[in-house]
Amino acid sequence: MNAITAHLWAEAVQDRRHPLHLVLLLLAPLVPVAVHRYVVDLVGALDPARVGSDWFAFGALGLVVLTVMDGTLRAAGATLQRAQDQGVLPIRLAAPAPWSMLPIALGVWPAVVHAAAAAVAVGLAWALGADLSVTGLLALVGVAAVGLVATAGLASAAAGVGLLARRGEPLVRLFTLATALLSGAVFPIEVLPAPLRAAALVLPHTHAIRLARAVAMPVPPGADPAATTSLTWLVVLSLGVLVLGFGLLRGALAIGRRDGLLAAAA
């Protein structure tokens, strides 16, 4: 817990010193939401069975969930990479906090910032006419919280690879590109070829997005499973990813200690 509060505080202090950077982080998710608005206007109405009552709300919710889950993952990965590159990592590991908590500790502030950015994006979607349920929007906080459990697992796995390879960012970038395609953020995954659809269903993101639509759209896509089904899959997959991520990180830390990689920058 000390590591989490300490890094949360330190990252917040550094970002507060660069307010423009913080503002840009908050504004960045607005662009894809606005782009989606105009694509929807161009294409027109789609089958409600596939996209629910409003394709714009359908896509905006997908983009908002990706902002929280993948935005946090990218930012946490970048923070860890910076710690490695700048030589700060060994002194962090010399503190008595458990090493396996470091990626999560470094990811808490990015999670706060991206959750705030997601809230701003929801506000824009609403302003641009998205058909969203007010009570359902509150439930999105819970969806984001469970989704971030999966993100913590993915960040731990990426940190493990980063420790061994000294470069974890390309993996994170590749993964977030894949989730942008497979999670069905702006289109239903039913349009994907069967193998990709199968891959989409093992991503926690897919179920987080489906759950977000089930709770925040007055008429969710008819083809989507019930909210309880999506929630069950999201919880199971998130916990699975967390366990796998921790396992991979612990293995990487053991190899790193054996091979002298943890202290390489010292």
Next chain:
Amino acid sequence: MEPVLHVRAVSRTYRPRRGWLRLIAPSAIHAPREALVDVDLDLRPGERCLLLGRNGAGKTTLFQLVLGLLGRDGGDIRVGGLDPAQDAAARALVGWMPADDRSLVARLTTAENLQLHGRLFGMPGEDLRARIPAVLDQVGLTDRTDDLVASLSAGMRARLQVARALLPRPALLLLDEPTASLDPAAAADVLELVDGLIAAEDVAAVIATHRLDEVERLGGRVVVLERGRVSHDGDVAAVGVTGLERLLGVQAAS
């Protein structure tokens, strides 16, 4: 009195990466290299020891083993009775000053760097609020409390690193070439400061250095590492600077 640091028959060899690990990242070395061989070192509370050796002699490797950042091939290490490779609590007993100053966060102020470190060590807020001005005063950085680290000189950063190492009141201080990046005048200042603080805080300390003039200035117990082996452990006065030069192979080299 129980030693605060107990190092017995410790060995460590760096080996090239093998198998699938080489696919992830190339190995930095291509043949096994013995970094430490059967090293013994005991340090009692309040005792100060200089660790002398040329570059690559194994000084930093020994520190990393004591911190648990590196695995040992054989032997035993205890810090306050705890094995740092097994027990994270051992790290709470060690104040470490790495060999370079990159471990400071340039975008935080002097006080904020200390606050981050203290929080990571689990120091309570009230204790931190009292301790930070005290250690900054000890190292003469009170007037730079709210300055960003990026604006500090190399000498000031060295002082800040000393303050950071002392902040959580460690039982053991590991200072890895604390004057390496400093000019002679600043190096002398920092060395004098460090020696005074070690005595004032009554902490056991190992100061790694490759400079004979520093060993001569500080005196006391010196452990000489030569290609990973302890070639001398005793008082500087017992062998004299000429003897240390011989042990380091300085005369042979010149």
